[in-house]
């Protein structure tokens with residue numbers, strides 16, 4: 001009896017949804033709305049999504065390319081999780097700049113990511129976001145950048161990365177460059193943002209470090225899939241019963257929390273011992289001070305009234321910055337090294353530039369800057385990104401976005417559009433970034449949203465300094481011979497994980513040889 005009742009209710013709801021959908025589709029007010037490829041009246045784009053989930057970024061690129069204004073609409077089963085996605089610079093400009101106030105992170109993103117990033121800057125909206133942005137901005141001042149270059153980068157390069165690669169070159173064994181860069185970036189961010197020594201690089205085989213990296217990978221992968229798919233009753237049930245992916249996520253978060261707390265405790269201990277070092281306070285110290293204010297002026301502190309809530313926010317700060325610093329530059333550099341190996345002409349040009357600047361100052365290395373920028377055009381570390389509309393809106397091409405819908409852009413698709421980059425859009429051509437005088441020529445961030453655009457754009461200077469310094473130091477000292485997962489050829493790029501970043505599956509294994517005078 002109960003089952004028959006449930007089935008009839010379900011059929012009734014489905015019939016109503018189909019009726020409403022058909023009416024809306026026929027309504028003249030829909031004119032100008034983006035095309036929706038392969039919709040199924042009940043399942044929306046779910047079947048296509050499942051079929052293409054292993055090539056999500058390329059699937060979206062195909063659809064966006066084919067759409068007249070490079071903007072599409074898609075939705076999940078029974079109309080759930082409606083999303084407009086654009087690869088049109090005017091659309092990106094609208095979402096991230098012109099109508100910034102109308103697009104925020106939204107409840108669905110926060111729900112999907114809450115265990116991992118909590119109230120950290122990447123999931124925050126409104127005042128909670130702007131207060132964190134202001135505190136974080138000190139970390140990107142020119143003084144902080146100088147300190148980063150001189151005290152952190154130089155030390156981690158000279159005492160960790162280069163000796164490690166030297167040893168690999170000496171032994172003749174292939175080394176996983178992606179993993180080495182990841183550990184390097186992780187130790188870097190812990191040092192510069194939290195003032196804490198982390199030695200995942202030096203203690204390579206330590207199972208605790210391995211467990212931490214695995215936990216981050218698991219948590220990022222599950223949270224990313226949850227952001228793309230609507231929360232179903234099945235997901236709620238697995239959470240309630242603590243089984244399946246919910247259990248895996250919970251366990252991973254446990255490992256991450258322990259690490260974040262150990263960072264906070266180490267910082268507290270060093271503050272108790274007055275061991276702050278000279279110069280500006282680091283990012284974590286600034287957040288701790290903001291949480292500590294008891295004179296009524298601390299707006300951020302007031303948002304987190306209990307000691308537990310304050311500590312929880314500090315945990316979210318640590319996790320957010322580890323996520324920002326650990327995978328982004330690693331991904332960009334890994335693809336950069338692979339692309340150089342696949343394009344010997346460009347590699348030679350980088351070496352020419354290196355030999356013309358023997359003092360090692362990377363600031364003036366325009367070709368290197370262009371080559372890194374070009375690598376991120378083809379393989380952006382954040383390939384797909386989105387917001388949620390607060391109120392109904394219309395994009396510049398006439399696409400309607402209703403309140404509560406996702407409004408996304410794909411930096412990956414945009415980097416591969418002939419319309420934006422010409423016939424050679426799929427080729428690696430750093431020269432496209434250089435003017436006739438050899439100077440680097442930037443393009444508008446709405447056309448190249450690799451670092452986002454508008455008020456929430458990444459302060460990319462630190463990332464560039466790190467990437468250029470590492471690239472220059474490694475290329476100056478070694479020749480790289482890519483061994484696996486594929487040979488270096490533009491026709492057979494390595495496969496990458498579908499987890500929000502572009503991590504190469506299986507790593508990037510290279511043989512290193514120390515360069516000699518005759519190689520110069």
Ligand code: HEM
Pocket residue numbers: 121122133136189321324325328329332380381382385386449450451452455456457458459462463
């Ligand atoms: C190649 C390297 C990097 C790329 C491609 C990159 C890209 C991005 C993107 C796309 C966003 C926007 C995220 C969003 O709001 O949806 C972002 C924001 C941000 N990035 Fe980066 N990033 C890189 C490196 C870094 C590094 C090394 C740091 C430093 C620790 C960093 C710190 C941040 C912060 C704090 C934000 C948040 C800005 C805000 O919401 O106001 N990023 N980044």
